[in-house]
Structure formats: C-alpha cells, structure tokens
Amino acid sequence: MRYLSLGRIPRKRHVQFRGDGNGAGPAGHLLTEEVLGYEGFSGNETILYHLHSPCRLAEVGGFAPIRREEWVPDAHVHRLADANAAPSGGDPVSGRQLLMYNADLEVSIAKPTEAQAGFHRNGEGDEVVYVHRGGGKLRTVFGPVTFRERDYVVIPRGTTYRFEPDPGLEQFWVCFHTPGEIETPDRYRNRYGQLLEHAPYSQRDFHGPIELETHDEAGEFHLTVRVRDGVQAYVLDRHPFDVVGWDGYVFPYTFNADDFEPRAGRLHLPPPAHQTFQGPNFVICTFAPRMLDWDPQAVPLPYHHSNIQSEEVMFYADGDYAARKGVEVGCITLHPSGLPHGPQPGAVEKALGATRTDELAIMWDTFRPLRLAALWRDHDKPEYAYSWNPDRAPAARP
Structure with a gap:
C-alpha cells in the first residue's frame, strides 16, 4: 500500500510534538505518539498522534x-448454498x-x-x-x-x-x-x-x-x-x-x-489471472466482466481441473456465470480438495463462439481444508453434487 499522510505531524519521528490550539490539540499540550506496525518494527507501519494516551481505560x-x-457433512462432495436465504x-x-x-x-x-x-x-x-x-x-x-x-x-x-x-x-x-x-x-x-x-x-x-x-x-x-x-x-x-495527524503505509x-482490469488471452487464462489479494495460504480473486478468448478453436470456459491442494469457493455477485447451471446471484459454491470439477454438461457447447461475459464473481481459494459452519448446513442445496450427471435425477442429501 502507498504512503499517505493526514492532519498535522512533526518534521521528524519520535520528537516532542505539541498541540497548536487550532484544532490540533490545546496549545502546548504534549501529544502521544503511537506506532502501529506489522512484524514488530520491521513491517509496514503508520505513526499516529493522539490527544490522549491510546492505552487509557475507564x-x-x-x-x-x-x-x-461446525457442520460436518456425511459426504465429501461439491456443494452449493444460497446466501440470499x-x-x-x-x-x-x-x-x-x-x-x-x-x-x-x-x-x-x-x-x-x-x-x-x-x-x-x-x-x-x-x-x-x-x-x-x-x-x-x-x-x-x-x-x-x-x-x-x-x-x-x-x-x-x-x-x-x-x-x-x-x-x-x-x-x-x-x-x-x-x-x-x-x-x-x-x-x-x-x-x-x-x-x-x-x-x-x-x-x-x-x-x-x-x-x-x-x-x-x-x-x-x-x-x-x-x-x-x-x-x-x-x-x-x-x-x-x-488523532490530530498520522502518516505511513497502514x-x-x-x-x-469495477476497477479491476481483467485479462484475456487467445486461449483460456487460469484463475491466478483474476487474483486481487493474497493472504497466508489463501487468495481472493475478482472475476470481472471481460472479453473472452479469441482463437477460433478456443473453449471460453474453465477447463476441468482437480483442486488437489486447495479448496475453491465462489460467490456469484452479478451477471450470468456460463459454466454453472442453477446457480443464481447471491449463491456460493464450494469445490473441495480431492475432486475434479468444471463446466456442467452442455455449458461448453453453449458457450462456443461467445466473445464476452458479463459475470461478476468473487472467489477465494484456500490451500488448507475448510470447515463448514451451521449456516451452510441450513442453506445447503444437495442436488448440486449430481448436476454433472444428466442421466441422474437429483437425489437425497449426500
């Protein structure tokens, strides 16, 4: 993150700094400096100047x-939940x-x-x-x-x-x-x-x-x-x-x-092209409206893949996500580790020749298994696990 400064700060760090009587504390009042930083004193930090000690308690x-x-399902399957509910x-x-x-x-x-x-x-x-x-x-x-x-x-x-x-x-x-x-x-x-x-x-x-x-x-x-x-x-x-003033990177x-600038290629680009943030053992991605692959033989949908080291979760925020059927805006899918997943039957053929997509989806991939909470249990759609098999009708909760 870039450097930013607001309010009144002294010319040097860790020096006496007093109020000016013009909205930055009473004239002559010694302000309290607070260093707020990551990794001890080695990471990004911001220095804030308080009128009173931030340690003060009543x-x-x-x-x-x-x-x-926690909800521990009976089966390890792909899952869909309706967060609208x-x-x-x-x-x-x-x-x-x-x-x-x-x-x-x-x-x-x-x-x-x-x-x-x-x-x-x-x-x-x-x-x-x-x-x-x-x-x-x-x-x-x-x-x-x-x-x-x-x-x-x-x-x-x-x-x-x-x-x-x-x-x-x-x-x-x-x-x-x-x-x-x-x-x-x-x-x-x-x-x-x-x-x-x-x-x-x-x-x-x-x-x-x-x-x-x-x-x-x-x-x-x-x-x-x-x-x-x-x-x-x-x-x-x-x-x-x-606080009367601060400066730093935190x-x-x-x-x-809408300010994410999506990438497109002659052939399909994988999810890292949509990465927005990173954290320890996870990423957050933005699938924004964009042009699609332009090679005449391109398949403009994600190819089937196995999450052998990650859990993939997608929140459908807007538009029509062509790779999924029966998934509405406000729904969430979980494709857990150990199982292949990809477009559902008929989705690839329907998408051939498409030149752009209006989808907006937020995805988070974790590199360690996720545990589900009771909220997911309450809004789980068990039929989703069978949605790749057109020859089988939805069955009981897996």
Whole structure:
C-alpha cells in the first residue's frame, strides 16, 4: 500500500510534538505518539498522534470466547448454498454469521439492520468486507472511509472503527478475517513495493481516508476488541478518535470490483489471472466482466481441473456465470480438495463462439481444508453434487 499522510505531524519521528490550539490539540499540550506496525518494527507501519494516551481505560469489561458451530457433512462432495436465504439482522460486527473457516481464514455473511452501538478493533487479524449490496461510511481512527456496492473494504488489524451503514439501503456483505496480512499479490509489485504496469489495478484505484475527524470528548465510549479467539469489552472515558495527524503505509481503504482490469488471452487464462489479494495460504480473486478468448478453436470456459491442494469457493455477485447451471446471484459454491470439477454438461457447447461475459464473481481459494459452519448446513442445496450427471435425477442429501 502507498504512503499517505493526514492532519498535522512533526518534521521528524519520535520528537516532542505539541498541540497548536487550532484544532490540533490545546496549545502546548504534549501529544502521544503511537506506532502501529506489522512484524514488530520491521513491517509496514503508520505513526499516529493522539490527544490522549491510546492505552487509557475507564473500565475493563468481560471476555467472551468465540463459539463456532461446525457442520460436518456425511459426504465429501461439491456443494452449493444460497446466501440470499441467510437471515438479516444484527449490527455490522456482532451480526456476522460464520459460513466457513480454517486456521488461515474465516468467512461470514453479514446483513446488518442495526447500528453499531460502540467501537470495534480486531486485535488478531486483518479484515476484508465485500459489499455485495449496500453502502455507507466506515468511521475509523484514521478518518472516515465511504463504501459502496462492489467495494472491498480492507481494514488492517489494530484499526479502531465503527461501521455506519446507509439506513436506506439493503446491506449484504461477505466478510473475511485472517490472522495473516491482506496484501496485493507479490507479482504485481516491484522491489520498491509500487504496483507494476501489468497489474490489474493501480494505486489510483485504492481509496483511503481523505480527512480526519478529531474528537476531544469526555464521556462513556464502549469498545470491543477481538483478541485471543474471543472478544474483550472495555469502557473508555475519552473518544477513541482523538488523532490530530498520522502518516505511513497502514490504513483502511476501499477497492471497487469495477476497477479491476481483467485479462484475456487467445486461449483460456487460469484463475491466478483474476487474483486481487493474497493472504497466508489463501487468495481472493475478482472475476470481472471481460472479453473472452479469441482463437477460433478456443473453449471460453474453465477447463476441468482437480483442486488437489486447495479448496475453491465462489460467490456469484452479478451477471450470468456460463459454466454453472442453477446457480443464481447471491449463491456460493464450494469445490473441495480431492475432486475434479468444471463446466456442467452442455455449458461448453453453449458457450462456443461467445466473445464476452458479463459475470461478476468473487472467489477465494484456500490451500488448507475448510470447515463448514451451521449456516451452510441450513442453506445447503444437495442436488448440486449430481448436476454433472444428466442421466441422474437429483437425489437425497449426500
């Protein structure tokens, strides 16, 4: 991520820095410097300047461990779930409904209908929220970030935030949590970290905060922090958004799927051509509307392949995904390791000669097996496992 600076900062790091009496703290008041960084002091970092110590607490509340209800199916098969049927409700954080998980990634569905009462900070992982439907504002210690439909909202760990969804819009989000770091793929960056000319996006497509909202307020402010596989509650007596300036490489931002520049080839390109983000043992890809393969003998659909080292999950966001039959917008497919998969019968013949596709799909591949949660069980479509066999009618739940 590129360097960004907002507000008032001193000329040098780690020096005395005082308020100016003009909105950046009382004149002469010594500000508190906070270094927020990855990998100890060796990774990307941002330095923030607070009016008060970010360690200040009024009350330590309770700790609630995260409870996960796993669904272990009786059979290992390809699966389809209809996320449209997942219930709405809750706030943007506690209302998330776990869909699947492993040690590297958790994926949840959120359809918030309530305001977020307090503030939240993920102390043990980065987050990505894909906004399938909805929009609003993410208010953070770095400043506000506006989000809209088809945005990926990337929130680095350690960010204190509060989602404010637009109450006039239906909200439907796919939420990712990883104990690792969300990054652009290594192959898109040069040795200095700048995105290369052949990357499917540029720094201009990433939108961080553009202004600060500095609060010098006393009161009662509730904060939850995800840490140690649970949620710790605190009460603060000062507003957490008391930053007068910051600079660095760590901050929340949005990237819209419509700004992904898809690649096409004379013959079919594999999924890495659509990669958008990387994390430890997983990738997130954007299958955007694009031109298709132009060789007269090209087959403009994915070839059959076996995920012998990965689990492939696809969320169908818009358009008509030609390789799948009976899969609607808002549905999710899981093609687990050990099983081949590809276009269903008739799809290849139907697609021959096509010159473009209007599909939009979000895919995540994990390189370790995924465990399913009860939400998938509740919306599983068992007939999908038989959809490659035109000679067999849908059968009972596998």
